[in-house]
Amino acid sequence: MNSLSAWFWSESFWLPPNVTWAELEHPPPGEEYPRAGHLLSCLPLAFGVLAVRVLFERLVAKPCAHILQIQAGVSRRAQANAVLERVFTSTTSPDSWQIEGLSKQMDWDVRKVQRWFRLRRSQDKPSTLTKFCESMWRLTFYTGIFIYAIRYLWVSPWTWDTRQCWYNYPFQTLSPGQYNYYVAELAFYWSLMLSQFTDIKRKFAKLANYAKYQWICDTGFVVFSIVFFITRLVIYPFWIIYSVLVESWEIIGPYRSWWLLNGLLLVLQTLHVIWFYLIARIAIKAIFKGKVAKDDRSDIESSSEEETDTNVKIRNKSHPNGSEQSLKEGNGTNSFVNGETQDH
Structure with a gap:
């Protein structure tokens, strides 16, 4: 174990030449250096953050949701069926051929099989109230930490002169404001990391969407698009990456981990370009349609369109009279599925 730790924390890889971890562990009196141990010291605080989150969602987010008339809702449950449940475990959205096969196997109408899978998928989806509370928690944290960061970064000289980030690197004093900020973020x-398996990722504009305030949602999306462009495609590449690539090379020179870290920053910039392309597509749709379309980066929250397409495809295969009759019955199927209140 010690040999593995020594290999991972190799000074020749992580640190510039002639710098050791021991030097960073013993700063001058009254000063503090950033240390790798700070990463682990944040672990216990993570459980505290989770506890604060639970209290926030119950005592703040849910009351706000009730004021905005956002209810949890009770989703209808699909009737117990062992055969369909086994299929559902392998594929939650069976194709038209599978639907037809199940219809014949169980002597069910095709639309009843489709309805069963639609209801079954809905059972696993979180309610609008749950999504609202998670989004409000993230919005509150990001807003608070942003304000805190601006408070301390605004007066830091290296915010305006990035070359100062590399003078005497890595022997740089860690101020209490910086420490508190990074500890809170970590x-x-x-x-x-602990809650990722149960969380539903949502954006801040989703809050307005859940509350049915479309104009706020549209305005929030426009603000988000502008901020994303300025911070991710202007400030980040021409300020941050330039400093890390060019200024650090000039002042301290490259070392082994320098290549790895800069490579990861460039990968992130590539993702920024891809994400902005998706955002631009949504913005263009919004200009022509009058409202923000579905975010292509988010998961699909409704399967109605998917099921409508499946209905039409099945009718095309089921009726020999051609697409005209299929289209008519497909339209009728849409009305039936949307308005159906009872199983056959």
Whole structure:
């Protein structure tokens, strides 16, 4: 174990030449250096963040949701069926051929099989209230930590002159404001590591969408698009990456981990370009349609369109009279599925 730890924390890889971890562990009196141990010290705080989150969602987010008339709702449950349940475990959205096969096997109408899978998928989806509370928690944290960061970063000289980030690197004093900021951020993301399997990722504009305030949703999306462009495609590449690539090379020179870390930053910039392309597509749709379309980066929250397409495809295969009759019956099927209140 010691040999593995020594290999992973190799000074020749992580640190510039002639720098050791021991030097960073013993700063001058009254000063504090960033240390790798700070990463682990945030783990216990992550559980505290989770506890604060639970209290926030119950005592703040849910009352706000009730004021906005956002209810949890009770989703209808699909009737117990062992055969369909086994199929559902392998595929939650069977194709038209599978639907037809199940219809014949169980002597059910095709639309009844489709309805069963639609209801079964709905059972696993979180309610609008749950999604609202999670989004409000993230919005509150990000807003608070942003304000805190601006408070301390605004007066830091290296915010305006990035070359100062590399003078005497890595022997740089860690101020209490910086320490509190990074500890809070690390604890928050450690908490997300623990809750990622149950969380539903949502954006801040989703809050307005859940509350049925479309104009706020549209305005929030426009603000988000502008901020994303300025921060991710202007400030990040021409300020941050430039400093890390060019200024650090000039002042301290490259070392082994320098290549790895800069490579990861460039990968992130590539993702920024891809994400902005998706955002631009949504913005273009919004200009022509008058409202924000579905975010292509998010998961699909409704399967109605998918099921409508499946209905039409099945009718095309089931009726020999051609697409005209299929289209008519497909339209009738849409009305039936949307308005159906009872199983056959």
